[in-house]
Amino acid sequence: MSKTIQAVRGMNDMLPADAPLWEFFEETVRDWLRGYGYKQIRTPIVESTDLFVRSIGEVTDIVEKEMYSFEDRLNGEQLTLRPEGTASCVRSVVQHNLLYNAPQRLWYMGPMFRHERPQKGRYRQFHQVGIESLGFDGPDMDAEHIIMTARLWKLLGLEDVALEINSLGSAEARANYRAQLIAYFEQHADVLDEDAKRRLHSNPLRILDTKNPAMQAMVEGAPKLIDVLDEASLKHFEQLQQMLQAANIPYRINTRLVRGLDYYNATVFEWVTTRLGAQGTVCAGGRYDSLIEQIGGKPAPACGFAMGVERLLALMQDQGFEPPADGPDAYVVHVGELADKVAMTLAEDIRNAGFNAVLHCGGGSFKSQMKKADASGARYAVIVGDDEAQAGEASLKPLRGEGEQVRVPMAQIAEGLRG
Ligand code: ATP
Numbered sequence: 513m514s515k516t517i518q519a520v521r522g523m524n525d526m527l528p529a530d531a532p533l534w535e536f537f538e539e540t541v542r543d544w545l546r547g548y549g550y551k552q553i554r555t556p557i558v559e560s561t562d563l564f565v566r567s568i569g570e571v572t573d574i575v576e577k578e579m580y581s582f583e584d585r586l587n588g589e590q591l592t593l594r595p596e597g598t599a600s601c602v603r604s605v606v607q608h609n610l611l612y613n614a615p616q617r618l619w620y621m622g623p624m625f626r627h628e629r630p631q632k633g634r635y636r637q638f639h640q641v642g643i644e645s646l647g648f649d650g651p652d653m654d655a656e657h658i659i660m661t662a663r664l665w666k667l668l669g670l671e672d673v674a675l676e677i678n679s680l681g682s683a684e685a686r687a688n689y690r691a692q693l694i695a696y697f698e699q700h701a702d703v704l705d706e707d708a709k710r711r712l713h714s715n716p717l718r719i720l721d722t723k724n725p726a727m728q729a730m731v732e733g734a735p736k737l738i739d740v741l742d743e744a745s746l747k748h749f750e751q752l753q754q755m756l757q758a759a760n761i762p763y764r765i766n767t768r769l770v771r772g773l774d775y776y777n778a779t780v781f782e783w784v785t786t787r788l789g790a791q792g793t794v795c796a797g798g799r800y801d802s803l804i805e806q807i808g809g810k811p812a813p814a815c816g817f818a819m820g821v822e823r824l825l826a827l828m829q830d831q832g833f834e835p836p837a838d839g840p841d842a843y844v845v846h847v848g849e850l851a852d853k854v855a856m857t858l859a860e861d862i863r864n865a866g867f868n869a870v871l872h873c874g875g876g877s878f879k880s881q882m883k884k885a886d887a888s889g890a891r892y893a894v895i896v897g898d899d900e901a902q903a904g905e906a907s908l909k910p911l912r913g914e915g916e917q918v919r920v921p922m923a924q925i926a927e928g929l930r931g
């Protein structure tokens with residue numbers, strides 16, 4: 513026998529036992545998005561490598577070490593499995609000129625790929641639901657994004673997710689701050705780890721985000737961007753806070769929140785939980801007013817966020833969430849030559865009446881079929897023997913909870929299922 517082949521490390525199967533949870537999540541998300549008037553966009557999973565380098569930024573974890581990039585064997589093109597959705601979404605909007613005369617509220621859902629060290633809540637293929645609002649410049653859109661996520665947590669029954677916000681200001685404010693920050697870090701060069709030293713001149717803001725305990729105290733004392741924000745960003749940030757207060761959404765300003773992608777400016781936010789260990793960020797986003805232009809479009813403001821589906825599902829499970837049962841309404845059991853003949857039509861009739869039906873396939877004794885009916889999670893077994901078939905009838909046996917088995921004309925089965 514040949515050796516079995518395993519899934520690629522860090523890439524998971526979604527097995528049928530997990531489907532009810534995933535489906536509940538996806539359906540809840542679709543309804544929720546409809547409630548806010550967002551439209552779905554789907555983009556290819558593979559894009560030109562250049563798209564991500566240009567948008568996410570050369571000196572970021574993603575571009576430096578996490579991308580699955582390869583050369584197309586036939587034409588030598590440099591391609592990458594998408595590590596996130598914003599760049600592709602903006603690329604598509606620009607390519608199809610979707611911002612021509614109207615702003616857009618868009619969403620997407622699907623797999624993303626990053627070559628990270630696999631651990632709980634961190635995979636090499638993972639899923640995101642993301643939202644991008646393009647062509648909106650006011651804090652009202654930032655507030656909408658935060659308010660809508662707060663609603664989603666309620667719909668999913670999630671507690672213990674806390675909101676952190678910050679403002680990264682304008683590119684100019686950030687450039688001034690960057691110089692201050694480099695000077696500060698240079699004064700503390702003895703505390704900087706290898707990663708920080710490497711980033712000192714290329715991406716010093718990211719050093720604020722370090723998880724190294726030995727650097728925490730030093731980083732705490734660093735100058736704060738919020739203290740040197742440009743006036744417009746400060747006003748935007750204050751207005752956003754007023755809107756959050758009016759909506760009764762508690763938040764904490766985290767001046768060290770900088771996000772790992774270069775395209776952000778002004779508002780950034782994260783929803784974090786302490787229940788998932790180190791992988792506590794379940795949703796993150798912010799404003800990226802220069803990205804559309806950077807990708808070759810006519811300048812337009814934009815903001816968005818993405819959430820990690822696996823982390824949200826883990827949080828739901830951690831809180832004991834039980835997805836609704838996904839058994840069919842009826843499982844059709846049939847034994848005997850004539851019964852076998854009518855069963856398929858009967859199952860179709862049940863479906864015509866608007867119910868889900870699983871038709872037993874593969875034969876077997878009455879007893880073994882009833883076992884399968886029970887295991888399917890069906891509400892009712894619909895039983896046909898040659899006897900019933902002769903008489904144009906079937907028996908309806910409740911499988912969950914109370915109730916007697918009744919024998920009724922086949923035409924009345926749907927009514928029985930309704931009751
Ligand atoms: P982290 O700091 O945890 O690496 P990130 O800043 O790289 O997160 P984003 O690029 O902002 O993450 O992606 C948005 C969300 O997608 C994250 O908040 C997280 O919930 C989820 N996510 C990111 N990377 C992974 C991964 N490798 N596995 C599972 N979920 C992930």
Ligand code: MG
Binds near residue numbers: 573772
């Ligand atoms: Mg990351």
